Amino acid sequence: MQAHETVNASPAASRPANTALGVIEAWLGPIAGRSLLDVGCGRGALARALLARGARVSGIDPSAEAIHEARAAVPEAEFVDAGAEALPFADDSFDAAILLNSFHHVPAPLMPGALAEALRVSRGPVLVIEPLAAGAFFEAMRPVEDESVIRAAAQAAIARHVAEGRAVVGRALDYDEVRHFSGVDAFLAKIVAVDPARAEAARRLRPEVEALVARLGVREREGLRLDQPHRAILLMPPATGS
Structure with missing residues (x-):
């Protein structure tokens, strides 16, 4: 895999490009009119943002509850209850596929199949944006759920896919996603919203997390800042990669 460009997200002027939507628009744009x-659409937050930019959007998620909520929240999009390793679409159905903060939620044995499926249904690139096992946000979350192993497995699966010649890296970028919270309760609400199964641990471990948030967070006007490093990788089929 090619070396990653590391971007300093601290200057305010550079932050818009160093967000998931910034990367999506820069690397997949123009988005308007594209399928x-x-x-791993979850409750439809990314789908809503892409629709607002004129895209035609379909989403899949293995959680029937998440799909139900996504359909209610974003009725203009198509949502299907399915796993990433078995996408219910024909070859070359979409202009591009996006996995935003979702690939590490795929069980490790199914990760190669999920990448192969995304490349199969996309007639263009596959953009994978993943949180890394580093940064203040990650460290504050670790008592509730330590994703060190699965996040590393996700990066290893991508590297292995490329090393085996099943995909080519078109672009790669490491950047810090800036996140602000009013306090520990807002932080815990965020990580529980991603996975409701964390609720009991979040309640029980609140004092430990509160201490970490206070120590690792940077006080800014917008609230406590807890950065989360991300890696964006644009994958292309071998025949069309550069």
Whole structure:
């Protein structure tokens, strides 16, 4: 895999490009009129943002509850209850596929199949944006759920896919996603919203997390800042990669 460009997200002027939507628009744009697949769509937040920019969006998620909520929240998009390793679409159905903060939620044995499926249904690139096992946000979350192993497995699966010649890296970028919270309760609400199964641990471990948030957070006008490093990788089929 090619070396990653590391971007300092601290200057305010550079932050818009160093967000998931900034990367999506820069690397997949123009978005308007394009058909995009949101793999691991959750409750439809990314789908809503892409629709607002004129895209035609389909989303898949293995959680029937999440799909139900996504359909209610974003009725203009198509949502299907399915796993990333078995996408219910024909070959070359979309202009591009996006996996935003979702690939590490795929069970490790199914990760190679999920990448192969995304490349199969996309007639263009597959953009994978993943949180890394580093940064203040990650460290504050670790008592509730330590994703060190699965996040590392996700990066290893991508590297292995490329090393085996099953995909080519078109672009790669490391950047810090800036996140602000009013306090520990807002932080815990965020990580529980991503996975409701964390609720009991979040309640029980609140004092430990509160201490970490206070120590690791940077006080800014917008609230406590807890950065989360991300890696964006644009994958292309071998025949069309550069």
